[in-house]
Structure formats: C-alpha cells, structure tokens
Amino acid sequence: MKDRIELNSNAVMQRKEFGEDASSPIDIFAVINNTEHITLLFYPISERISGCCIRIDEEDSLIVINSNMSYGRQRYTIAHEMYHLYFQNQFRKVICGKDIESVKDAEEKNADAFASYFLAPYDAIKLYVHNELHKTEKEPLTLVDVVKIEQYFGMSRQATLYRLLNDNYITLEFANTLKSNVIQTARELGFDDKLYLPAPQEKQFLTTGSYIKLAERLKAKNSVSQGKYEELLLDAFRPDIVYNLNIEGKEKYD
Numbered sequence: 001m002k003d004r005i006e007l008n009s010n011a012v013m014q015r016k017e018f019g020e021d022a023s024s025p026i027d028i029f030a031v032i033n034n035t036e037h038i039t040l041l042f043y044p045i046s047e048r049i050s051g052c053c054i055r056i057d058e059e060d061s062l063i064v065i066n067s068n069m070s071y072g073r074q075r076y077t078i079a080h081e082m083y084h085l086y087f088q089n090q091f092r093k094v095i096c097g098k099d100i101e102s103v104k105d106a107e108e109k110n111a112d113a114f115a116s117y118f119l120a121p122y123d124a125i126k127l128y129v130h131n132e133l134h135k136t137e138k139e140p141l142t143l144v145d146v147v148k149i150e151q152y153f154g155m156s157r158q159a160t161l162y163r164l165l166n167d168n169y170i171t172l173e174f175a176n177t178l179k180s181n182v183i184q185t186a187r188e189l190g191f192d193d194k195l196y197l198p199a200p201q202e203k204q205f206l207t208t209g210s211y212i213k214l215a216e217r218l219k220a221k222n223s224v225s226q227g228k229y230e231e232l233l234l235d236a237f238r239p240d241i242v243y244n245l246n247i248e249g250k251e252k253y254d
Contacts, residue, residue, distance in 0.1 A: 001109045004117075004166070010087055011079075011117035023124040025153055028078050032063070032209060038085075039211040040078070041236075042067040044204050052095040053081035060210065061085055067204045069098070072156035072195040079115035087114065100162045116163040120153040125167065128152060141169050144189060146178060151191050157182045207236035 012022045018031045032038055037059045045051075045066045050073060054062045063081045065074050077096065084091050088107055097104070100112055129135050132152075133145050141149075141164065150160040161175045183196045199206075212233070219229040230242045239245060 001106045001113075004113055007110060007113045008117040008122045010083075011114050012121050014082065014086060014118060015121070022121050023127060026119065028075050028119070028154075029208075032078060032082075035209075037061060037210050038063060039207060039209040040065060042074075042199060042203060042206040042208075044068045048098055050096050050098045051077040051081055052093070053084045053091075054093045055085065055091055066098075067199040067206070070156050070196050070198055072150065072154060072159065074199070075119060075154050076115050076156055076159040079118040080111045082118065083111035083114035100158055112162070113166070116155075116159060116166075119155055119159075120149075120163065122167070125149065125153070125163070125169075129169070140174070143178060143185065146170070147186055147189055147191065151186070151195060154195065156195070205237035207238060211236055212238065212241070 015022060015026065018035070020026050020031065029040075032040055039060070039062050041062060041064045043064055043066070045064070045068070047066075047068060049066055050069055051063065051065045053064070056062060063078060063085075065077055067074070069077065080096060081094075084094050084107070087110070088094075094107075096108065096111070104112070128149065129141070129145075133141070133148065135141065135145065146157075146160060146164065149155075149164070150157060153160075155163070157178065161170070161178060164170045165172060165175055183193050186196065187193055198204075215224075215229060215232045215236075218224045218232075219226075224232070233239075233242050
C-alpha cells in the first residue's frame, strides 16, 4: 500500500486539477459531470458491491454506482473509483466491494484511503476539529462531533469511522458503538437524513455525464436520427429527457 501522505497529496492535487480548494466540502457529482469522458451510471446492483469502474478506451471511462447505497456512500464510491482512473497503473476494470474494513489488495486499500482524503483532506479535518469543534489533539471526539464531521464533508458513517480511526481521532472501541442508530441520531441533532439514504426510486436507474453529452452532440450534428437519439437516451435510463417528464408546472426562474 502507498504511504498515506502520498495518497493525501494525490487527493489534494486532483482536487486542484478540478478547480477545487484543499479544505472545503466538495460536490463530487458536479465535479464528475463537468469532466469530459467520464460517464456515471447509477444502478441497483448486488448489496455486496459499492460500484465498479471500466476504462472503455484511451479517453472514455464508465463509473457504475450502486444506487441502493446511501448518498454518502455513493460519494465515497465515486472518489474511490477516481483513484483507479487517475492513479492506478495499467488499469482496465475493477469491481469494488461494499465493506471498507474487509481484507483487500493493495490497490483497493489505496483507493479507499484516496477516497477518504479526496472528500476530506488531512488538513481539512484537522482544521475542522480545531476550529469548528474546538477540540485539542488530546480531547476525544464525541458522537455529536462524528456526526458533524460526516455531515460537513458528506461522508457515510462507515467511511467517516474508517478515516477517524486511521488518523487516530477515535478508538476502535468507540467506533464500534457508532455503527447503529445512525439516521435517528442525525435527525435528533437537527440534520437532514439524505446522507444516509439511498437514491429515490426515480433515480435508481440513471446515467449522467459524458454519454448524455455525446448523445446531444450527435443529435445537434445530425449524425443520428431522432429515433436513434431517443433510443440512446432510453438505453441510458433517461426517458425524462426524451419525454420531458416531471417538468411541466415545476420549472421556476428563482
């Protein structure tokens, strides 16, 4: 496994490549959808799999996200797959398991650590703990602190505990007490529970990113017929574009 300092450096560098700073929460869905040659496919696959990544050719890549996973875990999975795309040598295809804590090969461990640092760089968490939680290095974090960290950086509970354990913010004994009542605790602290829930039913099957933009360009250039254009979008689970679904009466210029 690579050194964690190197992986954090890689994560910060990749953030800057996307025009993001090294400390703020990141909208990873927006980042990827604004990146050329990457397609995101949300699909309810096996509960043992968080996602997979395929390099289609020298330019184009596909990231598949298990839409049954929570929103926070989907964010982590995208960051995990980014490691394979940008930093793994001779990468073609990989399927990634759900359990972050399970025994994995070196590159999977690298991808897990990279994902954690991409969503929350080392110095970003350190500053948040000091400036926002007002904790010194010797003061233990509480349940409330953990919820605030995961909410601020948009990380699932499993991903948050993984990170805080590895950076020695919490003990394994304490972490094991935080693996249940996750949603209820967040609600009681006044937070939205979106982070801990899977995609809504209407977004369980969805494609965004490069594939959709390519279909639109083909149509604009008259390279495909209207029928073929609609077929391409329907194959990508986008009847909303083909039939203008769920738009009438909802659009506002706010």
